[in-house]
Amino acid sequence: MNNTYNIIQGDCLDIVQGMQQNSVNLIYLDPPFFTQKQHSLKTRDRQSEFSYDDLWESHQDYAKFIHDRLAVLHQVLKEDGSIFVHCDTHANYIIRSILDHIFGQENFRSEIIWSYKRWSNSKKGLLPAHQTIFFYSKTNQFIFNPIYCDYSESTNIDQILQKRTRDEHGKAVYARDDHGEIIPADPKKGVPLSDVWEIPYLNPKAKERVGYPSQKPILLLEQIIELASNPGDIILDPFCGSGTTIIAAKLLNRSAWGIDISPDAVQICKDRLKTPIKSESLLLQKGRKAYLNANEDALNIIASLDVIPVQRNQGIDAILKQNYQGKPVPIRVQRRGESLHKALALLHKASQIKGAVKSILVKTSDDLFELEMTDIPDHIMIIEAPAYAVQKGFYLN
Numbered sequence: 001m002n003n004t005y006n007i008i009q010g011d012c013l014d015i016v017q018g019m020q021q022n023s024v025n026l027i028y029l030d031p032p033f034f035t036q037k038q039h040s041l042k043t044r045d046r047q048s049e050f051s052y053d054d055l056w057e058s059h060q061d062y063a064k065f066i067h068d069r070l071a072v073l074h075q076v077l078k079e080d081g082s083i084f085v086h087c088d089t090h091a092n093y094i095i096r097s098i099l100d101h102i103f104g105q106e107n108f109r110s111e112i113i114w115s116y117k118r119w120s121n122s123k124k125g126l127l128p129a130h131q132t133i134f135f136y137s138k139t140n141q142f143i144f145n146p147i148y149c150d151y152s153e154s155t156n157i158d159q160i161l162q163k164r165t166r167d168e169h170g171k172a173v174y175a176r177d178d179h180g181e182i183i184p185a186d187p188k189k190g191v192p193l194s195d196v197w198e199i200p201y202l203n204p205k206a207k208e209r210v211g212y213p214s215q216k217p218i219l220l221l222e223q224i225i226e227l228a229s230n231p232g233d234i235i236l237d238p239f240c241g242s243g244t245t246i247i248a249a250k251l252l253n254r255s256a257w258g259i260d261i262s263p264d265a266v267q268i269c270k271d272r273l274k275t276p277i278k279s280e281s282l283l284l285q286k287g288r289k290a291y292l293n294a295n296e297d298a299l300n301i302i303a304s305l306d307v308i309p310v311q312r313n314q315g316i317d318a319i320l321k322q323n324y325q326g327k328p329v330p331i332r333v334q335r336r337g338e339s340l341h342k343a344l345a346l347l348h349k350a351s352q353i354k355g356a357v358k359s360i361l362v363k364t365s366d367d368l369f370e371l372e373m374t375d376i377p378d379h380i381m382i383i384e385a386p387a388y389a390v391q392k393g394f395y396l397n
Contacts, residue, residue, distance in 0.1 A: 003254060005246055006257045008257070008266070009261070010259065012261075013069050015238075016069070016072045016236075016238060020076065023076055023078065024077050024235075025081050026229040027235075028086070028221065028225075032065075032239075063098065066091075066098055070102050070103075073238060074102050074103060079138055080139065082228040083099075083103070083137075085134045086133050087133075095134060107137050108136055110134075110135040111132060112135055114131045118201045135228075142228070144227065145227055145230070147227055148189040154311075157319075157354070160185070160188060160308060160310075160319070161184060161354055184326055187323055197223065199220050199223070200217065200219075207277050212241055214242075216244050218251070218278045222248045222251065226252060234254070234255045237258050239260060240260045240266075241260060242268050243269025243272045246272075246273060247273065301333050302317065306320065306321050307319060317331055324357060328355075329360065330351050330360070332347040332350075333361075334361065334362060334363050336364070337365075341375065343361055344376065351380070360381050360383060
């Protein structure tokens with residue numbers, strides 16, 4: 001199936017009314033926010049300036065504008081489709097009320113908080129550092145693809161490895177079998193995505209920035225599209241602006257319709273479709289380093305394995321996501337200048353505490369002391385790190 005991308009200039013109210021009903025899988029819109037301002041921004045080369053008005057006669061005038069467009073969007077959405085409406089504190093109460101009326105309170109799914117760090121606040125009060133995205137479905141039979149995240153840096157390893165249950169008082173406790181032994185948890189995928197999304201705002205030098213005032217990061221739209229649609233689905237953005245939704249849809253193998261009343265916005269979107277550029281986020285790639293105490297060298301060595309990093313355990317760097325004989329499989333990487341005797345001892349002790357029947361030690365250098373095969377516990381398998389196999393003693397240089 002070949003994906004298609006249609007970018008149309010005009011009022012989405014008129015254009016959407018002409019679309020086939022029940023034809024769109026996912027709608028995202030970033031409408032005017034009722035800021036009562038004219039927004040403008042110059043391109044990086046300072047050669048062009050883009051602007052749009054967010055000025056209204058009254059709350060009622062703005063509410064009617066939003067209501068009329070959400071009503072026709074509801075008609076073109078498929079029965080298993082969802083809508084994500086972007087807003088901020090200026091009008092989120094108006095938009096939420098209208099969504100409840102058109103889509104029904106029973107179809108409210110989440111109030112997503114997009115959290116980011118941006119610039120300092122010059123006025124008296126708290127620094128605004130988030131926007132809201134309302135997530136509604138058309139029915140209770142909606143497409144939803146769970147997204148899993150890494151465990152919190154403060155999560156204890158036992159919370160990952162051990163099954164939880166509730167006692168007679170309803171209190172959460174670790175589950176135990178008839179012999180009093182702790183029951184290991186099922187294989188873990190991570191923590192399900194929450195309704196607070198920490199995705200960086202586009203900085204002025206971001207490669208994907210095109211100079212449009214309300215431009216959102218592709219990473220934000222990719223997460224929405226992955227969550228509530230499947231490859232080949234049709235995505236609609238009736239206020240497409242700089243075209244971020246359309247670009248994200250193309251990168252994720254979806255078809256897309258983009259509508260905007262501004263000819264400049266339509267042209268930007270068409271230009272971006274020719275050569276999509278996506279900025280990467282070091283924050284999302286590396287996380288909040290201040291909270292981490294895992295050994296970064298060790299995690300880099302085992303990065304290709306399907307593991308869960310362990311932050312707070314001296315003998316274990318990570319555990320495989322898949323159990324072995326119903327038990328966790330701890331992994332430890334030999335440190336620089338550390339003997340295999342010490343590495344084995346730390347892994348052996350930690351593995352016994354966690355009830356592992358198979359553990360993996362990753363060798364990174366020649367042993368500082370002679371190691372006999374009889375010194376290796378039966379449950380520990382020693383493998384060589386790729387760099388060590390290529391060049392002996394690499395990590396000691």
